[in-house]
Amino acid sequence: DAGSFQExxxxxxxxxLNFPLHAVPASSAQCPAWSAFSVSxxxxxxETVKQAGAGAEPEAVVVRLxxxxxxxxxxxxxxxxxxxxAMLCDLLERPAAQSCLPLGQQGLRLSFTPxxxxxxxxxxxx
Numbered sequence: 001d002a003g004s005f006q007e008x009x010x011x012x013x014x015x016x017l018n019f020p021l022h023a024v025p026a027s028s029a030q031c032p033a034w035s036a037f038s039v040s041x042x043x044x045x046x047e048t049v050k051q052a053g054a055g056a057e058p059e060a061v062v063v064r065l066x067x068x069x070x071x072x073x074x075x076x077x078x079x080x081x082x083x084x085x086a087m088l089c090d091l092l093e094r095p096a097a098q099s100c101l102p103l104g105q106q107g108l109r110l111s112f113t114p115x116x117x118x119x120x121x122x123x124x125x126x
Contacts (some may be wrong), residue, residue: 024126067112078107082125
């Protein structure tokens with residue numbers, strides 16, 4: 001009994017192989033650990049973080065996530081960025097109707113159906 005691909009961490013290993021981290025020289029000063037984003041479920045892959053396209057707020061980023069296990073799941077997206085507003089948007093980065101997401105202590109609560117792709121527009125404080 002070898003278990004499932006979810007238990008084996010196949011998706012995470014594939015990303016590590018295909019998109020390895022690259023070390024760059026830095027000063028020897030100690031820097032605290034920092035992460036811009038985290039997701040509470042291993043079934044959710046944070047695929048893209050990019051500056052929002054034309055027509056969006058000047059200080060906005062788009063985060064694209066997808067459900068990779070074929071499951072229905074609720075996950076929390078947390079960020080250390082200064083987000084003042086969050087909303088779902090389509091693949092052309094246009095905000096969806098009734099798409100504002102409440103910002104809570106745990107971050108943004110996102111609901112996924114199997115293999116669902118969600119794009120979130122994050123407007124940052126200036």
